Amino acid sequence: MALSIEDIKKIAHLARIEVSENEATTTLAKLTGILGLIEQMQAVDTTGIVPMSHSQDLAQRLREDVVTKTNQREEFQKIAPVLGNGSSEKAVDHGLYLVPKVIE
């Protein structure tokens, strides 16, 4: 199935990756090649075959419902990104992370 430039832009939007017109064109060529490779799967009859999601058929482990993690907020916020838009401060304030306003 052939991809179009519009498909590339839609996928890029879903993946939250900005693409320029130029990038969309080169990406289209490369992705078309990769999808051509993937298409080989369609020739295989897989009727009745149970999909394999993991190599070992395991049940998910359960653990005791007790606190196992300690608060490391300060440690983790040391590596916060720089705010940007002219500010070279870390994107944190009173233990919270700063992002552009989403609710007016």
Add this chain to the structure above:
Amino acid sequence: MSNTSLTNSSLFQLSQMLANKAISSVELTQAFLNRIDALNPSINAYIALDKDKTLAQAKAADARIAAGSAEPLTGIPVAQKDIFCAKDWQTTCGSKMLANFIAPYDAHVITLFNAAGAVNLGKTNMDEFAMGSSNETSYFGGVKNPWDFDRVPGGSSGGSAAAVAARLCAAATGTDTGGSIRQPASLCGFTGLKPTYGVVSRYGMIAFASSLDQAGPMAKSAEDCALMMNVMAGFDERDSTSLNRAKEDYTRELAKPLHGLKIGLPKEYFAEGLDASVATVIEAAIAEYKKLGAEIVEISLPNTGLSIPVYYVLAPAEASSNLSRYDGVRYGHRAAEYTDLMDMYNKSRAEGFGAEVKRRILIGTYVLSAGYYDAYYLKAQQIRRLIAQDFVEAFKQCDVIMGPAAPSTAFKAGEKVDDPVAMYLQDIYTISTNLAGLPGMSVPAGFSNGLPVGLQIIGNYFDEARMLNVAHQYQQVTDWHTQMPDLTMPKDIA
């Protein structure tokens, strides 16, 4: 003893020298750091070095040896692939996205090496987020193959591979999602093992494709890999797919004779696509195994060809999900300029990821998107089971499977970088074991035009000790694994 023979010694020899006080860990570590100083600027195997931290660990190891509480790897300098979080170390996964990321905690593998008293020499270069077979997708530049600087070391564990081959570490860690330990081991001429899925914890190992990712040792011999496995393997409750099994001694079967060993040769691994000179080397290795008393059985893994299409659905799908965490909010790269939240996400990710990573995220997003899930993702999971069943049938007829680890020797830098499909075919002999969750190794088996060729050994689930035995016995009667590249060194270091 000269410093070259020191940096060329086996882990067992080094461990004995440390125990006998023939050398201290600080001296040994300094010998490697000197070699790194001299050679890393041209090879680019390491992304991050921190001599103070490294030497502090060596000093602590010496104190532990003096106190009589040393373990086999205490004081041994090990290189860590930059995919493992190591507290207070720059941990980039080869990406601009994490170029400034200082890990706030240790991966389980790092915790285990620290507990064993091993010395962290530094973080090694790799393809960005482990996506590549040549180390050329790294944000921190390509890595030279120590056998020929015009050629790639393989990938994604290219920095660890070059570090082992050039003796810039005593041993290294790698990870293998589709061949990233075995293919570079083949291209750089040393021994690498990808264990059974679930044997080594993935906690703190930056995720690529979670149902396939598995860490393992990269070292000069099977014996060294066994000693590394004794540290790395084991249950960890923080990894939901870690297998709760008893601790094993991976050296326990090394000395066993191979008489009566049944080796399966899959006809699909010797078909079109395999370089003729690589085939010759592999056939010679098989002849050597016959001399050791092994029997050869022809087997078939009929779905081998489908492993690449299946992998390029499953791995990108899992990657697109795993890499959605890089949004520029709490850590990692954030764009310098943006208008609103959506713009911040779009720009941060567009700037932070390289071309190959973006391609795989886009493929993954596409195959998981509404209307395509059954045709791609579910179909791939069904064929994954067919591939795994091929191995179940094969292991009814043999103890181990052998073949090439890679279809060719090291290729030239730049040769495949613009052709993702050609690059993906590098992993034709390795991917199916990841899909099946089986253990696989690459062992040096000879040379073609001066470039190393690796023999792949695939074992049944949890047969690592047996595979290490099979490799070790071969290394007792051959010397391919002792060959090292001729690297020009300043006199005072060589």
